[in-house]
Amino acid sequence: MSRSPSVPDRPTLELDPEMSDEERLAALQEHFTDIMKVNEKLRERVENAGDRREDLADEVDRLQRENETLKTTSLYVATVEDVTDDGVIIKQHGNNQEVLTDVAVQLREDIEAGDRVAVNDSFTIERLLDSETDARAQAMEVDASPEVSYEDIGGIEEQIREVREAVEEPLVNPEQFEAAGIEPPSGVLLHGPPGTGKTMLAKAVANQTDATFIKMAGSELVQKFIGEGAKLVRDLFSLASEREPAVIFIDEIDAVASKRTDSKTSGDAEVQRTMMQLLSEMDGFEDRGEIRIIAATNRFDMLDNAILRPGRFDRLIEVPNPDNEGRRRVLEIHTRDMNLSDDVDFDHLAEATDGFSGAEIESLTTESGMFAIRDGRTEVTMDDFTGALEKIEAGDDTAVPNLRYAY
Numbered sequence: 001m002s003r004s005p006s007v008p009d010r011p012t013l014e015l016d017p018e019m020s021d022e023e024r025l026a027a028l029q030e031h032f033t034d035i036m037k038v039n040e041k042l043r044e045r046v047e048n049a050g051d052r053r054e055d056l057a058d059e060v061d062r063l064q065r066e067n068e069t070l071k072t073t074s075l076y077v078a079t080v081e082d083v084t085d086d087g088v089i090i091k092q093h094g095n096n097q098e099v100l101t102d103v104a105v106q107l108r109e110d111i112e113a114g115d116r117v118a119v120n121d122s123f124t125i126e127r128l129l130d131s132e133t134d135a136r137a138q139a140m141e142v143d144a145s146p147e148v149s150y151e152d153i154g155g156i157e158e159q160i161r162e163v164r165e166a167v168e169e170p171l172v173n174p175e176q177f178e179a180a181g182i183e184p185p186s187g188v189l190l191h192g193p194p195g196t197g198k199t200m201l202a203k204a205v206a207n208q209t210d211a212t213f214i215k216m217a218g219s220e221l222v223q224k225f226i227g228e229g230a231k232l233v234r235d236l237f238s239l240a241s242e243r244e245p246a247v248i249f250i251d252e253i254d255a256v257a258s259k260r261t262d263s264k265t266s267g268d269a270e271v272q273r274t275m276m277q278l279l280s281e282m283d284g285f286e287d288r289g290e291i292r293i294i295a296a297t298n299r300f301d302m303l304d305n306a307i308l309r310p311g312r313f314d315r316l317i318e319v320p321n322p323d324n325e326g327r328r329r330v331l332e333i334h335t336r337d338m339n340l341s342d343d344v345d346f347d348h349l350a351e352a353t354d355g356f357s358g359a360e361i362e363s364l365t366t367e368s369g370m371f372a373i374r375d376g377r378t379e380v381t382m383d384d385f386t387g388a389l390e391k392i393e394a395g396d397d398t399a400v401p402n403l404r405y406a407y
């Protein structure tokens with residue numbers, strides 16, 4: 001029987017019944033020697049296979065690491081201008097350089113003019129990206145008519161007044177500023193702890209002035225592709241001019257406008273480029289017509305002075321946690337639609353929520369409502385509020401400092 005050449009044939013033993021005992025023994029000994037030889041060959045083969053397996057495992061490991069490195073290496077973003085027989089013509093974002101480049105065979109068929117692609121240092125196209133509109137849509141929140149009004153915001157009346165003066169007035173009465181011969185503030189920076197109503201305030205101004213509200217989170221501007229953050233900033237301002245009047249709201253501006261760090265990593269350089277683009281958009285702002293810009297941060301101490309210079313974010317408004325009276329107002333706002341029992345005492349609750357932000361007070365009211373619902377009631381009582389306060393304190397007492405009990 002023929003076998004695969006790599007596997008040695010199995011020795012056969014032929015014993016003749018006529019054989020003498022000596023002949024039989026000799027045949028068995030010979031057979032034993034043959035088997036031992038085959039055994040030796042097979043053992044060698046197993047050893048070789050083991051070595052080969054180790055080599056292959058090393059190779060897999062090396063390729064995996066190479067793949068990881070390739071995945072984490074910075075890529076540049078470009079737009080495909082034309083697909084020709086000689087290669088693909090791309091235009092790099094950021095510097096607008098046109099380059100004739102190559103593309104991997106498996107990608108070639110999928111690529112057409114207008115596509116966004118990621119290219120490596122030698123401009124080879126590595127992958128096809130989502131369409132630009134998808135990237136824009138992911139990064140920006142656009143609300144043609146936000147529903148928040150000034151009456152929905154409690155405890156920061158002075159801040160509302162300042163924002164109205166700096167943002168609303170120039171949109172509604174530009175001629176007033178012209179007549180007085182002064183430039184309205186370029187950008188307004190709201191700073192203060194999280195959940196104090198900064199986003200609400202920006203939305204309320206947009207609502208009041210019938211402007212489109214366009215929100216971009218600073219963290220979204222920190223992109224993994226070189227030139228992409230700067231491009232998003234340009235997109236943000238061009239979208240605003242398409243939709244004017246518009247209020248641009250950049251939340252977490254510290255993500256792109258922190259003081260320069262000493263590290264010189266490419267990520268930092270990219271963040272710097274994004275910030276420079278933002279500054280240059282703001283510097284060319286006067287001719288932009290009916291667009292106002294509001295930014296917000298919880299990390300005012302981290303901000304680079306460059307963004308606070310005149311003509312940029314030159315109106316700083318602190319939005320703190322509400323005081324006693326403010327907390328009472330926020331409680332009233334968030335319980336407006338609730339079915340409250342007569343024993344709910346806002347004075348006591350305002351006391352007991354010392355140190356709460358507006359957002360935390362809102363959570364307290366929701367949680368109190370949940371207490372009532374769990375108990376099969378629709379009327380919310382003071383006990384529900386007390387239970388909710390206890391629950392909040394038990395969950396995380398650092399998030400709610402100075403918690404005191406009125407009951």
Ligand SMILES: Nc1ncnc2c1ncn2[C@@H]1O[C@H](COP(=O)(O)OP(=O)(O)OP(=O)(O)O)[C@@H](O)[C@H]1O
Nearest residue numbers: 152153154194195196197198199200330358359362
């Ligand atoms: N002053 C306030 N009056 C009424 N509700 C408030 C107030 N502040 C916060 N809230 C409630 O908390 C929610 C979150 O507030 P908002 O997003 O405006 O806070 P923020 O200051 O922008 O927070 P962050 O800094 O975390 O972005 C609001 O939707 C609102 O329900």
